[in-house]
Amino acid sequence: MTQAPPTAGRFDHLRGALREFPPLLWSFLYFFFLLTGYYVLRPVRDAMGASGDVQAVFPAGLVDWAAARGVALGDLTLQVLFTGTFLVMLLLQPAYGALVSRFPRRVFLPVLYLLFIACLLGFYILFGREVPGRGAVFFIWVAVFNLFAVSVFWSFMADIYSDTEARRLYGFIAAGGTIGGFTGPLITRVLVNQVGVANLLLVSAALLALAVVCILRLGRWARLRELERGREGNEQAMGGSMLAGLRLLRDQPLLRAMAVIMFFGVGVGTLLYNEQAAIARAFYPGDEARTAYYANIDLAINLVTILVQVFLTRTLLVRFGVAPVLLIPAVAILLGFAALTASPLPLLVAVVQVATRAGEFSLAKPARETIYTRVDREIRYKGKAVIDTAVYRGGDLFFVWTHKFLAAFGSSVVFGAGLLVAGAMTFGAWRLIREQAKLPASPP
Template identity: 65%
Template structure:
């Protein structure tokens, strides 16, 4: 595989690196399929129709005690997601440890496709309580499907190639993240929410085809580098991922970065959900369209970074600025919100925060995994991207519930501290990744 850093531009990179075509199509299809579903999930989280979100028995039990379960919708949803992730983490560890890559990669997506067929029926027949199951499942789908994708990319590409093309792969995903909510925005009220599940299934089938096409390139890279083949099961404990996070300083720093990154995102998400609940009430279609518009703005910003900034920044300066710039941007955004917590400013900081994460932070972190052992990128990475992520979710969603009693300004004052810890985590990752093999000095673009 030729070095795509030798010649500038997306066209040159595609010409020099055939697997880049399939990687971009893979990530495009994956995020299109997810973002078709995300506005539906967000509308469920912001819905004031308790029966659509929770089983009737739950609603009746809470009402009998003089409470409204709708006052704790996001807290219940995020706690349920954390508990499910706690159960699934060792199951994923067992799948990775006992089966070769050619088995567990397709298996992950096949399971998600089967679940979407079940949700098609649940939404078609308006099954009570469908919201909580769909919200939790979508969160699980997003984390596991995306972390498996990037782990596979680290099998296909080495560090030098990652710096040159991960921005482009991310841009392919961002295009999918633009197409997905556009599909939902146009068709949600015309064809109904249930049929959106079938659209997502179609895109996941394309992902399976791309996995098949990329497999020979992963084998080739492993052979050239003298690495253990991913066609053999890794073995080891099902809890190996969490043990690596606890034992390895770099993985601990990555976990810290993830935990507090989730914290700033969760505070913003909850404030946004409160605004939507007040504005749309039980109008699920209207809320779905609103969230689709926010996602469009986020992804337009992200793709601008990915196409025109990320590649240059990674090659010229390494991962440092890609991780630190989003940290300082979030810190500034929360300082502004603490001073003036206006709804439009909340939306603007949400766009800047998530756009910076997708455009800079995510590609920067993922290049680091090309330089670590395979067990680290499949097990430790999965533990950070799923378990640590959802631990942050459940921690900060309840913290927000307590802070919200004192108003938005207090929420964002606490957010300034959390944003500071996020920036500190980014600095620790930048410092520790420099000790890995293949670390380059700023401006060194050689493979």
């Protein structure tokens, strides 16, 4: 008797899940279109951040101000851009809070994405006319767009799926974003020399328009599921203060634990990414060799991520819950930074980078998002947004300047500090596991 290959059962489960949960396909497509649109923009953003033309990146007034004071603005491009991104995130928190407080979900979700599309059309004009300072504005906007759009996506998923369903399905949904991570850069690589940078913004806008179509289709399922759960009021505006997210972060132990993981998790990634750049420059002085090194890392990250999302995430979440799925990546990062402290070689850096980012995308992120299915909508949309945007970019800002200081003492010192940061992140994961165990099985 012929035995079916081990992967057959997994794909049979996927087909069964698609039949059992029709919104799963729309959720997958929503995340796919969203992240494909983002990854079309990301190479454009990174090119702006790495540009040596400060006139294209920064407004003329800032360039003149820095020159008058003897500040080499080109040497601080990323630090200035990260600082600007954090400040913009803080300023936008009240605007986002007002939007979700005053309008029901069926209004504010499409409106948010239509605003993003309108911004892309504006950037299309700026890039076509080569307006000075466009680089900084675009860099900051893409960072804001990515965090807000993805945060709202997962908040919406928590409206549609219960905790049990999320454990079964979030791995598959996250795979849609991973495939978008493959597709977006491929589109940019194929089209950039043919249509130019400005027209790529229109491609991204079209992909976001398709995401809006998915939102409209999923809205019906969200309303049906909430009626089944006896939560008919969720199509009304949730009300409350526009600064409620900050208040919730102050008052809710669960959100504070989430914030600790986010802040120090960003720290781990920022220290590793910036020191990796220094090590790559030292070991691979040629542009071609360095580009190949980075390309191989990105390929390995995406490959490992999608394999874990499809074949392992669901099994771990369904059988064991969020505890091991949060702790496995944290322990792997601790071990990786301990090894890098002793031997900061390019190959080992690449291995730790793959483990860090693949573990975050395939395990830790889906595990954290399932927890939001068990809290109320204000925490889900307002508190979560503060963590995913302001706390995230605050970590970026703090650790990009921290690395600037630590780098003077060598790679081993940077990775030794990273080991302490990874320990703090692991402590946050442990606290989150304890706090989520106190939550009810469904939202109050």
